[in-house]
Amino acid sequence: MELTGAEILGTLQRPRMDRERGCLVGSRCRECGIPSWPGRAYCFSCGSSDVEEAAFSTGGLLGTFTTVWVERPGLEAPYTLGQVTLADGVSLYAHVRGLAEDARVPLPVHLVLADGDDAFPAFWFEPDGAGEQ
Amino acid sequence: MTAEVTIAGVGMHRFGRFPDASLKDLTRVAVANALDDAGLGVKDIEAVYAANAMGGLLQGQEQIRGQAALRDIGLERVPIVNVENACASGSSALREAVLAIKAGETDVALAVGFEKMFVGDRDRSLGALETAADVEIVRELGIQFTAVYAMRLRKLLDAGKLEHRHLVDVTIKSHRNGALNPYAQFQDGVTAEQVESSTRIADPLTLLMCSAICDGAAAAILARRGVLDTRKDTIGVRATAATSGFTRISDDEPATATVCAEKAYERAGLGPEDIDVAEVHDAMAPGELLYYEQLGFCEPGGAGELLESGATEIGGKIAVNPSGGLCSRGHPVGATGLAQIAELVWQLRGEAGPRQAGRPRIALAQNSGGWLSGESAACNVTILEREAAWN
Numbered sequence: 001m002e003l004t005g006a007e008i009l010g011t012l013q014r015p016r017m018d019r020e021r022g023c024l025v026g027s028r029c030r031e032c033g034i035p036s037w038p039g040r041a042y043c044f045s046c047g048s049s050d051v052e053e054a055a056f057s058t059g060g061l062l063g064t065f066t067t068v069w070v071e072r073p074g075l076e077a078p079y080t081l082g083q084v085t086l087a088d089g090v091s092l093y094a095h096v097r098g099l100a101e102d103a104r105v106p107l108p109v110h111l112v113l114a115d116g117d118d119a120f121p122a123f124w125f126e127p128d129g130a131g132e133q
Numbered sequence: 134m135t136a137e138v139t140i141a142g143v144g145m146h147r148f149g150r151f152p153d154a155s156l157k158d159l160t161r162v163a164v165a166n167a168l169d170d171a172g173l174g175v176k177d178i179e180a181v182y183a184a185n186a187m188g189g190l191l192q193g194q195e196q197i198r199g200q201a202a203l204r205d206i207g208l209e210r211v212p213i214v215n216v217e218n219a220c221a222s223g224s225s226a227l228r229e230a231v232l233a234i235k236a237g238e239t240d241v242a243l244a245v246g247f248e249k250m251f252v253g254d255r256d257r258s259l260g261a262l263e264t265a266a267d268v269e270i271v272r273e274l275g276i277q278f279t280a281v282y283a284m285r286l287r288k289l290l291d292a293g294k295l296e297h298r299h300l301v302d303v304t305i306k307s308h309r310n311g312a313l314n315p316y317a318q319f320q321d322g323v324t325a326e327q328v329e330s331s332t333r334i335a336d337p338l339t340l341l342m343c344s345a346i347c348d349g350a351a352a353a354i355l356a357r358r359g360v361l362d363t364r365k366d367t368i369g370v371r372a373t374a375a376t377s378g379f380t381r382i383s384d385d386e387p388a389t390a391t392v393c394a395e396k397a398y399e400r401a402g403l404g405p406e407d408i409d410v411a412e413v414h415d416a417m418a419p420g421e422l423l424y425y426e427q428l429g430f431c432e433p434g435g436a437g438e439l440l441e442s443g444a445t446e447i448g449g450k451i452a453v454n455p456s457g458g459l460c461s462r463g464h465p466v467g468a469t470g471l472a473q474i475a476e477l478v479w480q481l482r483g484e485a486g487p488r489q490a491g492r493p494r495i496a497l498a499q500n501s502g503g504w505l506s507g508e509s510a511a512c513n514v515t516i517l518e519r520e521a522a523w524n
Contacts, residue, residue, distance in 0.1 A: 011269060012269075034382060036380070038270060044379070044380045045380075045382060063288065063384070064284040064285070064287045064288040064291070065284065065287065066280050066283035066284050066287060066335045066336050066337075066338075067335070067336045068275060068277070068279070068280050068283075068334075068335045069332070069333040069334060069335065069336075070259075070277065070279070070334060070335070072256070072259065072275045072277075073256055073260075074273060075273075075275045079275060081274070081275065081276060081280050081284070082284070083284055083507060089382070091380075091381070091506065091507070093271065093274065093276060093506075093507070094274070095274070104291050105287065105288070105291045120273060121273075121274070
């Protein structure tokens with residue numbers, strides 16, 4: 001059957017987070033189980049188009065990070081970027097806050113969603129235990 | 134093995150800051166130098182592959198960039214195809230020219246790369262660079278290439294596979310080589326103290342470790358073996374390979390450059406141990422260390438040791454980035470891949486002057502571009518061969 005594009009949500013309409021559950025939302029392949037954030041129409045690993053929407057865990061490991069000292073429009077320097085692999089296996093790049101000066105990776109982190117739909121960044125990660133020490 | 138495609142001539146416009154030079158001016162100089170090198174005229178060119186990454190955003194020349202840039206030098210009528218693959222645009226144009234000749238469509242083709250990044254507004258230049266990613270995903274995140282390389286390096290530093298001093302030492306090497314290259318943007322050596330104390334960019338990278346905003350152009354003329362009566366030593370294109378970025382499921386999977394290099398080695402019937410001189414994509418000087426591993430020049434975790442051994446110095450067993458690389462020669466994005474080829478052709482012919490790396494026979498260029506999920510979005514590896522014996 002010829003596709004029209006209406007079969008699934010377009011990339012701009014596809015949800016990236018679920019505020020009520022406080023987690024990121026993407027896709028997972030029904031064939032091979034590989035997840036993706038943001039969600040994709042086809043699985044990048046096995047090529048199957050049999051993918052479903054999936055909510056991801058909020059905890060993961062910070063695999064690497066860098067503190068950037070060059071200001072960008074709308075972004076005051078310094079800010080910290082990192083690569084996080086969530087417990088479900090999803091890997092993504094995001095802002096990281098609250099890292100100690102001498103932090104080393106890998107480091108357990110968790111997701112924090114910003115208040116309000118227009119906030120930037122919409123979410124970031126913080127080290128587990130931050131603010132409790 | 135005799136390659137079907139040869140490089141008949143190469144040429145560059147010096148890399149650097151040229152406020153009075155237009156894209157057309159930069160292009161004209163590089164192409165004229167390549168034609169002169171090959172002993173050819175403009176009308177001998179049968180096809181053109183023109184590489185540029187940011188002329189749309191920075192000069193407003195979104196479409197027909199090659200046709201516009203080449204008018205001043207009288208290159209018209211022949212097919213001109215515009216090639217954009219971020220920082221890998223130049224090598225992508227080269228590969229298309231090679232394929233056109235191999236396909237039997239063309240005998241003499243020009244691959245030219247040109248870029249003008251100085252536009253009087255750093256934020257515009259950086260904004261254009263940030264589009265070398267999937268903007269629907271990373272928009273406004275503030276991920277520059279400096280941050281991408283910084284994150285790749287920290288992984289190895291924290292795993293104990295690299296020491297901070299290696300980052301500094303490879304930067305000193307880059308600038309030392311650049312100081313020998315009349316085409317380089319930066320031609321002054323630097324000290325460890327200068328590297329350490331220069332402005333922080335993206336930890337652990339400092340300003341002197343990073344390539345800068347840059348203008349420039351580079352060109353190569355490719356010809357089917359036997360169609361030209363060339364006065365130069367023949368340089369054959371032994372292999373080209375191209376790969377696009379992919380989403381890695383784990384860090385254990387090979388990098389884009391590794392996948393691409395393995396394909397190129399297989400096609401050439403060669404291995405990393407056969408390479409005598411290499412130009413690798415060190416957009417940040419310490420990136421060279423990552424590519425030692427990814428291209429197979431050392432075992433995983435052996436990059437620091439390889440650097441310390443001196444093997445990658447000019448005069449070492451495998452000279453890496455004798456030109457100064459992207460960090461010191463400069464990185465005008467669309468021109469870089471062809472500047473690597475120009476340097477390697479000069480090296481293979483023994484024409485590299487004070488930076489001549491012995492008597493190389495096999496040379497490798499690795500040019501990567503863009504960024505997707507932590508990996509390069511595009512990568513090309515080219516292996517060149519000097520066919521004449523050194524006497």
